[in-house]
Amino acid sequence: MNTLSLPASCDRAATKALYTDICEALGPAPLAIDASAVEKIGQAMLQVLVSANRSDGGIVVTAPSQAFCEAAKLAGLDHLIASEAA
Secondary structure, three states, rough: OOOOEEOEEOOOHHHHHHHHHHHHHHHOOEEEEEEEOEEEEEEHHHHHHHHHHHHOOEEEEEEOOHHHHHHHOOOOOOHHHHHHHH
């Protein structure tokens, strides 16, 4: 399983920088997204993760930080966090 780590600040610039890496890493197997370092995450990154989760293999969020969990819950995206247990 490929793993991609999110930076501490997942703002629009970070999303733009990681977008290509995320797209290239997606495939038939789930892509592991390490969210342990996330201190701040914006709507753009959440949208990219939702889109990636809808790909063939989907994503598995590992070690989500408290900030990641709070932002996902606030946006109604609890299923991204729950994917870690899948």
